[in-house]
Every structure is written in structure tokens, then in C-alpha cells.
Amino acid sequence: MNKITIIGGGNLGKSIIYGLANSDLFEAKNITVVDKSKHNLEEVAEKFGVSTSQDIVTSIKQVKWVILCVQPRQLNAVLQEITDIVTNDQILISTVTGTSMAEINEVVPNNTVIRVMPNTGAAKRLSMTCISASEDAREELDFVEKMFNTIGKTLVIEERLMQAATVLGASGIAFFLRFLRAMIQGGIQMGFHPHEAQIIAVQTAIGAATLVAENDTHPEREIDKVTTPQGCTIEGLNEMEHQGLSSSVIKGVMASYEKINTIK
Incomplete structure (x- = not known):
């Protein structure tokens, strides 16, 4: 429960890292950020003291939570890269616009997927984050709410309302x-x-x-x-x-x- 990997260190990723690194949910050393940009990785390491890597496969091993914080056009490549690596007990949290839980499960069929939609107010810990999960993910959902409450307010909604x-x-x-x-x-x-x-x-x-x-x-x-x-x-x-x-x-x-x- 105490290790997390965030794939994507862009503006939204940095906001999420900021909230988690300043909470009592995770120690900074147990937060790993993966990004292709060395500049992004150097910035989050310096600001938040988190671990960084350019290697997705290594970074998601032995962590409970994996946040997919990439652009929609990048998602499929990321999923293809991790599909044979993720274990059934790992929880995928997706911030990706327009991609349903079912679509993600087509590539990684054995993992619980939870969708979240923060906004850029997260940079000031004032995000409005909407969260959606399946009925069998209730226990995990409670912890995800706590995660995103670190960057603002949360509201659990039906997945059909995620686009809205x-x-x-x-x-x-x-x-x-x-x-x-x-x-x-x-x-x-x-x-x-x-x-x-x-x-x-x-x-x-x-x-x-x-x-x-x-x-x-x-x-x-x-x-x-x-x-x-x-x-x-x-x-x-x-x-x-x-x-x-x-x-x-x-x-x-x-x-x-x-x-x-x-x-x-």
C-alpha cells in the first residue's frame, strides 16, 4: 500500500506528486516518477525528493498503485509496455481523457482500473477531481479518494459522467x-x-x-x-x-x- 509509481511527469503529474509528497500517505522515497524527459525528472526530484526513472518496466515492479498520467495518444504504447509486467493485485489509476476502464482492461485484463479527472487547480491544491470505479473496487476507491484529496476536493461519480x-x-x-x-x-x-x-x-x-x-x-x-x-x-x-x-x-x-x- 505504501509504494506508488506515476507514469508521466508533466504539469498534471507534478501537481499530483506535490500533493502526495506533502501528505502522510506516502514517503517521498516510495514515490517513483517515470518520464522520458530528463528535465521533468530532475525538476520533481529536486522539488519533492521523489525517486525518478525513464524505465517504466522496472519502476512498476513491487508497487501497489500505478497512476497513468499521460496524453491519450501515449496511453496505448504505455499499456502495451506494461501488460506482461503488471501483477493482478496492482491498481491502475487513469487520468487519461476519453478512455474507459473497459478499454484499458482490453489491454491489461486482470487489473482493477480506477478513473480520475483532476484539473489544473491541483497545482495550488485546489483541484476538483472526479473519480469513477467499478463496484468491486470499493476498498481501493476509498484510498484513491484520500490520494486526490491531497490536491483539492473529490467527488465519486458514475463512469458515464466522466466526459461531462x-x-x-x-x-x-x-x-x-x-x-x-x-x-x-x-x-x-x-x-x-x-x-x-x-x-x-x-x-x-x-x-x-x-x-x-x-x-x-x-x-x-x-x-x-x-x-x-x-x-x-x-x-x-x-x-x-x-x-x-x-x-x-x-x-x-x-x-x-x-x-x-x-x-x-
């Missing part, structure tokens, strides 16, 4: 940032210097999200608290809706969802 979770939780980072950029641009047009507009907009966004998260209220309840009759807030909100704000966001989310269902 990718859009809402992972692509959603970009959607919120695009709205934030627009707020900053509006602030500049009103007279703030760019850095001032960014400070105000960013802190306001953090405050808005925190109100909903910590008060456990619907966004509209918090909106009602800052809209007064005939005031400037309701004037701005109504103009945004007249210009199609909510409709555009929903259409954008659904366009992303339709696209992800075509990606393999």
Missing part, C-alpha cells in the same frame, strides 16, 4: 478564466490600470466562489444579496442576459461536451 466531468471540471477552468479576463477588460475600460483591474477581479471571483462553497447556497441566493431595486448591479446583470451570457455559456459547455465525445 472533464468538460465541467477540467475545461471549466478555461471557461471561468475567460469570463475573468472579460471582467478585467471591463475594469480597464472604466479606468483602472490592468494590474489593478486584475487584483480586483481575481479577489472578487475568489470571494464569489467561496461564498457559494462555504455557505452551501445557490449562486442566485448570493446574487440577491448584492442586487438592489433599480441599482447598478441588476442593470448590469440584465444587460449581460440580454446579450446572451447564460445561453452562451451553456452552449459553449455543450459544444465542448459534444466535441469530447468524438475524441479518441
